[in-house]
């Protein structure tokens with residue numbers, strides 16, 4: 001069977017695992033240089049792992065029938081946090097059913113209603129950013145993206161419940177950083193004790209608040225613009241509403257999938273802008289198309305998930321001349337595709353103009369993955385990035401605070417290694433443009 005797999009390194013699995021975890025981008029680049037693509041990785045405790053980069057192969061991968069590849073099975077480790085109903089963990093018909101329930105809540109048209117709230121929270125955060133001294137923007141962006149999700153997705157209003165969840169939810173998410181999160185048998189042994197016990201107690205407290213919120217909102221009825229309102233209104237194919245557990249799990253899923261990812265993407269945006277004064281000036285004077293092109297270029301250079309969800313083969317599949325048996329895991333090397341010089345000339349240059357010249361391709365631009373697993377929150381994240389970058393570029397110029405730091409891995413994402421450390425300088429108030437809500441609406445609706 002192995003003979004049909006693409007070439008793999010002879011490096012021991014332990015060393016490959018270290019390279020993959022510690023320096024994922026450099027490691028992927030090195031494997032590609034040595035082995036060509038696709039290539040095979042052997043990672044400790046993981047099935048054989050194949051990285052594909054040819055756009056035709058990526059297309060076959062992302063459009064394979066749901067009973068052939070199972071992305072959900074590979075994400076099982078997230079279950080203690082996101083819960084068994086999470087769309088991320090499901091496959092085949094149950095995945096599609098859950099995804100259909102969520103799609104309307106995250107549709108571009110629907111997102112425009114959240115613009116005002118996102119703008120207000122962004123303004124409030126930017127007010128506190130200091131000028132004239134080095135500042136790490138990443139923790140500030142994490143605070144902002146958390147606040148936006150709690151208000152716009154969970155639909156929380158100011159008050160004690162928001163205060164409690166703002167404090168507890170990051171504790172639950174940080175469980176994913178702990179080695180125990182990788183070892184379900186250890187979790188069973190540790191039930192009620194140590195790090196896992198603390199996690200269980202925090203989760204119980206959060207769940208009590210979330211179930212109370214869902215119950216209150218069911219009673220309340222009424223029109224609201226948040227994602228929770230849409231989930232409460234969603235109906236299964238048999239006409240039944242989503243259960244409290246399903247809604248809880250999808251809210252926490254949105255938090256897990258959307259909080260760090262957006263904060264780190266914004267962190268990389270500021271890191272890049274700090275080294276591109278001409279882009280900053282053009283952002284101030286140019287239209288929304290240039291802003292969108294800049295965001296695309298940030299997501300191309302630094303896809304915070306350098307690979308989308310790995311897909312477990314459950315029925316033999318042939319891709320690009322290789323036959324993959326059940327048990328192998330396939331993934332698209334998004335970072336490598338984004339740096340293929342035949343697709344993106346001068347790939348390491350930060351050049352937003354390339355996306356004015358050519359629209360991002362479905363199988364060559366993969367920051368949000370693709371196919372029936374494509375990121376459900378892409379419109380939400382793009383709207384948020386637009387609002388934050390526009391507001392920040394009207395207020396500040398950004399300069400580097402030191403040499404560019406290497407990226408750091410945080411769970412399955414990458415993040416700026418120095419916390420996106422920059423120096424901000426305030427622009428004169430006359431630099432601010434008046435908001436362009438119509439243009440915003442159009443851009444989001446087409447995302």
Ligand code: HEM
Pocket residue numbers: 071087088089099153253254255257258259261262265303304305307308309310366367368369370371372373374375376377378380381
């Ligand atoms: C810049 C920010 C973001 C990036 C780069 C990103 C990226 C991704 C990627 C690569 C996937 C896997 C797709 C695949 O395997 O084909 C994904 C899935 C997902 N994302 Fe995002 N994401 C972001 C923000 C968000 C936000 C804000 C939300 C929700 C509020 C969200 C919700 C989801 C969900 C629910 C899935 C699972 C979809 C499924 O399995 O059907 N994401 N995201």
